Amino acid sequence: DIQMTQSPSSLSASVGDRVTITCRASQSIGNYLNWYQQEPGKAPKLLIYGASSLQSGVPSRFSGSGSGTDFTLTLSSLQPEDFATYYCQQSYSTWTFGQGTRVEIK
Amino acid sequence: QVQLVQSGSEVKKPGASVKVSCKASGYSFTSYDINWVRQATGQGLEWMGWMNANNGNTGYAQKLQGRVTMTRDTSISTAYMELSSLRSEDTAVYYCAREVVTGRVDYWGQGTLVTVSS
Numbered sequence: 001d002i003q004m005t006q007s008p009s010s011l012s013a014s015v016g017d018r019v020t021i022t023c024r025a026s027q028s029i030g031n032y033l034n035w036y037q038q039e040p041g042k043a044p045k046l047l048i049y050g051a052s053s054l055q056s057g058v059p060s061r062f063s064g065s066g067s068g069t070d071f072t073l074t075l076s077s078l079q080p081e082d083f084a085t086y087y088c089q090q091s092y093s094t095w096t097f098g099q100g101t102r103v104e105i106k
Numbered sequence: 107q108v109q110l111v112q113s114g115s116e117v118k119k120p121g122a123s124v125k126v127s128c129k130a131s132g133y134s135f136t137s138y139d140i141n142w143v144r145q146a147t148g149q150g151l152e153w154m155g156w157m158n159a160n161n162g163n164t165g166y167a168q169k170l171q172g173r174v175t176m177t178r179d180t181s182i183s184t185a186y187m188e189l190s191s192l193r194s195e196d197t198a199v200y201y202c203a204r205e206v207v208t209g210r211v212d213y214w215g216q217g218t219l220v221t222v223s224s
Contacts, residue, residue: 034209036211043217044151044201050210055212087151090209092209095209096153097152099150100150100151
């Protein structure tokens with residue numbers, strides 16, 4: 001199975017900060033990498049698909065990059081509604097999720 | 107609008123089985139795969155398997171092979187996930203999810219809490 005390792009597991013940031021979350025795959029997955037946001041008690045929400053494509057309706061402050069084994073999710077200017085947990089997901093071979101990154105208010 | 111509406115919470119004893127339903131509306135049910143993902147309290151997301159809603163073909167996570175079965179009833183646009191030989195570690199919220207393109211989920215069910223306790 002392909003393993004996905006996210007870092008950091010949690011971070012504290014302030015509104016307006018630039019935030020970067022990384023995800024590393026245990027083998028090359030091309031661009032079969034998606035990012036989701038999950039608020040407490042809710043289902044995940046798709047933010048980025050194909051490593052760098054913005055899902056319709058998602059604010060442009062979210063962006064994704066990378067290919068192969070190393071990927072990044074960037075929030076250019078953190079907003080109050082962005083405090084949540086973020087997961088990467090590979091779909092190159094079945095699915096695997098990263099362990100999540102919790103973004104908290106500093 | 108697209109909706110996936112899941113059945114309600116369940117409490118089961120160890121060794122029992124549970125069957126969760128996921129009723130789709132607002133789109134052609136047979137045009138998209140349905141995946142199931144679960145999440146234990148305070149934990150991350152775990153993929154369980156997928157089902158082609160058109161022909162019923164399935165694929166399951168290796169760790170659940172032999173205990174999970176995914177089926178559908180196209181006449182009522184409903185997918186089902188049945189998990190048998192339940193253990194306390196199966197206590198989780200179970201989500202169904204519509205896969206629009208390979209690996210990309212655009213709609214999720216609201217989640218079903220399954221509690222396994224003696």
